[in-house]
Amino acid sequence: MKARVHITLKNGVLDPQGKAIEHALGNLGFDGVEGARQGKYIELDLAESDATKARENVEAMCKKLLANTVIENYSIELE
Amino acid sequence: MKSAVIVFPGSNCDRDMAVALEKITGVKPTMVWHGESDFEKVDFIALPGGFSYGDYLRCGAMSARSTVMKEVIKRAEAGVPVFGVCNGFQVLTETGLLPGALMRNAALKFVCKDITLKVENADSMFTSEYSQGQAITIPVAHHDGNYFADDETLNRISGEGQIAFSYSEDINGSQQQIAGVLNGKGNVLGMMPHPERMIEPALGGSDGRALFTSVMNALG
Numbered sequence: 488m489k490a491r492v493h494i495t496l497k498n499g500v501l502d503p504q505g506k507a508i509e510h511a512l513g514n515l516g517f518d519g520v521e522g523a524r525q526g527k528y529i530e531l532d533l534a535e536s537d538a539t540k541a542r543e544n545v546e547a548m549c550k551k552l553l554a555n556t557v558i559e560n561y562s563i564e565l566e
Numbered sequence: 567m568k569s570a571v572i573v574f575p576g577s578n579c580d581r582d583m584a585v586a587l588e589k590i591t592g593v594k595p596t597m598v599w600h601g602e603s604d605f606e607k608v609d610f611i612a613l614p615g616g617f618s619y620g621d622y623l624r625c626g627a628m629s630a631r632s633t634v635m636k637e638v639i640k641r642a643e644a645g646v647p648v649f650g651v652c653n654g655f656q657v658l659t660e661t662g663l664l665p666g667a668l669m670r671n672a673a674l675k676f677v678c679k680d681i682t683l684k685v686e687n688a689d690s691m692f693t694s695e696y697s698q699g700q701a702i703t704i705p706v707a708h709h710d711g712n713y714f715a716d717d718e719t720l721n722r723i724s725g726e727g728q729i730a731f732s733y734s735e736d737i738n739g740s741q742q743q744i745a746g747v748l749n750g751k752g753n754v755l756g757m758m759p760h761p762e763r764m765i766e767p768a769l770g771g772s773d774g775r776a777l778f779t780s781v782m783n784a785l786g
Contacts, residue, residue, distance in 0.1 A: 500714060501739065503672050552631060555624055555660065557667040558714055 579615035613654030626656030655756030666715035672739025691784035695776035
């Protein structure tokens, strides 16, 4: 089973890298970009085949290591 | 005062810290590798600056979960003074021993210069040899020193005197220009500036020395 984890900065947390991306896009002539937020994407190959258990495990992984919940949110997709 | 310096793969200020500790305390510190699960009893534990684990995932994230940190956390919770500088501060926030998080500098630039710090709390075991509000000169060298905490946490730490040092100017986007933070019990301090690099005039100044002598005095 594959788990896809998206880690994004929480609302209200300043994202200087996202801001730089937004400005760079503007400089390249891409008008109309009203915001950019940079995050992380992590793919995990899991031995677990039970989706409920897999989600529980990945949830624990996010809390313990993959995301810093002081500043980041995470979302999990299983396949 | 017997001290230990924790060494992670990618630490690069561990020897500066060891030299400062030996010069000031007169006792050579024990260097403890990140893979150790236990080490001798010490009065003081220092987490040095550097780029441990190549800053993979987030600065300090891997180190905070390393074998040796389980023991460091246990001792910190038991009251042993733990001091993290730069990457060491990032490690301490990642363990949860200190509140908040350290993010990429707001201007996205690596900042490397001497800066003026204000002593915000001269009543802690790490700062008693300074005076309240004193301006001291200490170097910074970091890319990820932008201190963030939610409003509730900021109110709490500022009300409880947990802000130990602040920058006299905005150098990295840190909220309230916070440069160093104490835990609630006051036995854990993390700061981005490097006091271990300012311990004698030959290094450009000695304003960092009082931090170490404060701890020595507190320990008796």
